[in-house]
Amino acid sequence: MPVKVPSRLPASRILRGENIFVMSDERAAQQHIRPLKLLILNLMPNKIETETQLLRLLGNTPLQVDVELLRIHNRPSKHTPCDHMDDFYRSFDEVKHNNYDGLIITGAPLGELEFEQVDYWQEIQSIIDWSQTHATSVLFLCWAAHAAFYHLYGIKRQLRDTKISGVFRHQRVHQHVPLLRGFDDEFWVPHSRFAQVPLDWLNAHPELNVLAQSNDAGAYLVVSNNNRNLFVTGHPEYTRTTLLDEYRRDLASGQEPLIPANYFPGDDPTGQPFARWHAHGALLLTNWLNYYVYQQTPFDLSDMSGLMPIE
Template sequence: MPIKVIKNLPAITKLAQENIFVMDTERAENQQIRPLQILLVNLMPTKEVTETQILRALSNSPLQVNLTLLHTASRKAKNTDEQYLETFYRTFDEVKDEFFDGMIITGAPVELMPFEEVDYWSELVEIMDWGEEHVYSTFYICWGAQAGLYHHFGINKSIMDEKLFGVYEHDIYNDRPVLLRGFDEKFWMPHSRHTTVSLQQIKENRDLELLAGSEATGAAIVRSLDNKHIFVFGHAEYDWDTLNREYERDVKRGLDIAVPENYFPDDDPKQRPIVRWRSVSTLLFTNWLNYYVYQETPYIIEQIQKMKFERDKNLGAYI
């Protein structure tokens, strides 16, 4: 949460230069507070595992969050009981007249397919387009990030020579945006994917900014300059044993799968994995939730639609 001080205190300027969020008394006294409405578009087949990971990532904040779970109606779930979906999830038709402060779109195990061949692609496109006027900021994860980057900015994915599988160290290219507030100069994050996106196309797009990445992973974190879209190509939300479960699953299937990099001590799958990304997960989701949603979204949530037309004039005070 922000530090509240008297307006025009000289320390405010210095702290702002150090990327520390300080709220003056005038703004604090006029700030209206309500629960945040967050929509989780869960595209993963193991719904319960993914929703638990996201809930855990969002929980390290004093902000009150009302989470709505959404599944795609155009694809019948094979790994989740229909009764479970009917009880805990909603469909797009059931929420399309509502507004949300934030939306999270997860990854999906369909990355080797062209986007247009994914059976729920048309529905996902409809959701992403709807989000332009009904959601203040959207957080895309892994394949979801590739899908969002392709749909909104025309940057397609490409297949890598080998699967990117493990926990990787990343460099921060610009630590000024508050999305990375509190990050160390280098940080670790899991990846599990066969595809990547063009760094050159991201850098050439005037509406996008590459915030973090590495030689091994390529782009790791990208944002649109209006903060409407946050793209994370790794899995900061992963549990300590997620990569292990993926590894064991593929071994049982007889697939040619390498041991996840930088994960097991001495690359020995018999040993307990080393967790290097827990603090990054907390910071990444909490920073997005606070600075890109809570501090910017309108108190009257329906005004999100109106604010869409004002974004180009004012990118916000906390970019």
Template sequence: MPIKIPNNLPAVNILEKENIFTMDEDRAYAQDIRPLRILLLNLMPTKIVTETQLLRLLGNSPLQVEFDFIYTATYEPKNTPHEHLVKFYETFADVKDRKYDGMIITGAPVEKMPYEEVVYWNELCEIMDWSRKNVYSTLHICWGAQAALYHYYGIPKHDLPQKLFGVFPHTVNMKEKMLFRGFDEVFYVPHSRHTDIKKEDVEKVPQLSILSESEEAGVYAVIDKTYRHLFITGHAEYDVLTLKTEYDRDVAEGLPINIPVNYYPNDDPQKTPIVRWRSAANLLFSNWLNYYVYQGTPFDLNRLSEDELRGIDGDGI
């Protein structure tokens, strides 16, 4: 949360140079407070696991947040009980007349397929286009990030020679951006994917900036020029045993799979994995929720169409 300080206090300039978010008295008194409305488009097959991972991180905030969950109507999930979907989920048709402060589009295990061959591709494109006018800030994760970068900017994905699998070190390119406020010089993020986007493809698009990357894992975080659409290629939300579950599954099925990098002590799958990414994960999601949703979204969500191209306070957070 921001520090509220007296108007024109000399310390403001120093604090802002140190990337400490401040709010003067005039702005603080003018703020209206209400719960944030977040929409989760869950494309993962194990929806209960994914929603739990994300809610755990988004709940680590003093902000009051309300969630709606949707899945694609053009594909019936096979790994989530129908009763769970009926009780807790809606489809796009149910929510398209609503507006939201924030939205998360998850990854999906379809990355080896061409985008247009994914059964719900047309529906996903419709949802992404809808989000531009009905959601203040959207966070795209892993395949969801690749899909959005392809849909909006034509950035292709490329097959990797082998699965990128493990927990990799990352650095921040643009330290002045608030998404990585409080991060260490080097931080770790889990990745589990067969495809990648190339840095040179992103750099060709003037509307995009690369906020973070990894020598081993490539481009990690991308943001658009309005500072309202973020694309994250890794899985900061993963639990401690998520990579172990994937590894054990592939081993049991006789599939080619390497031991996940930087995960087991001494690369021994019989030992308990080491968590290297939890603090960075909590910071990532709390920073998004605070600086890219709460600090910018209008109190009256019906104003979203007016603010569509404004960005967050126009100041490049």
């Protein structure tokens, strides 16, 4: 939560120079408090596992968040009980007339398909378009980030010969941005994908800013100029064993997957995996919710035109 201080206090200027969020008396007087409305479009096969991972991170913030779950279609899920889907998930027709403070679109196991080959590609495009006028901020994870790069900006990903799998060291490109408040100069993030958007393509686009990147995994955090869209190409929500489960699944299916990099001690897959990204993942979601949603969203969600500036 922000520190509220008089705008003329010298500490206010000093803290802002250190990328610490302080709020003036004037702005605090204009704020109204209510729970945030957050919508999650869950595209992963195991819905319960993914929703638990995301809710674990969202629960780390002191903000009150009301969460709704969205499904992409009404076909039965192979990995999630029908009762669970019927009880907790809503269709797009049920929510498309609502406004939300934030929207999260998860990754999907579609890394080797062209976007136009995806059964629900038209639905994804419609939801992305809808999000630009019905959500204060949208967080796109992994496959969804690549899909949004393509749909919103015409940037097409490149498929790789080998899967990027492991936990990789990242660096901040920009320090004084709200999303990176509290971040170390270097931090670790899991990645698991077959595609890559070249870093120079993103840097060359006038509407996008790369905030963090990896020498091995490329761009990681990218934000649009209007701060409405946040693209996260990795998986800060992963638990300690998620990459292990994926590795064992690929082995069982007859594939010959590479051992996830920087994950097992001594690269021995029989050992206990290292988990060194949980603190970063929690901070990322907390910063997004606070600075890009809570501090920007209108009190009256029926009016999405009066968004507060991000400081």
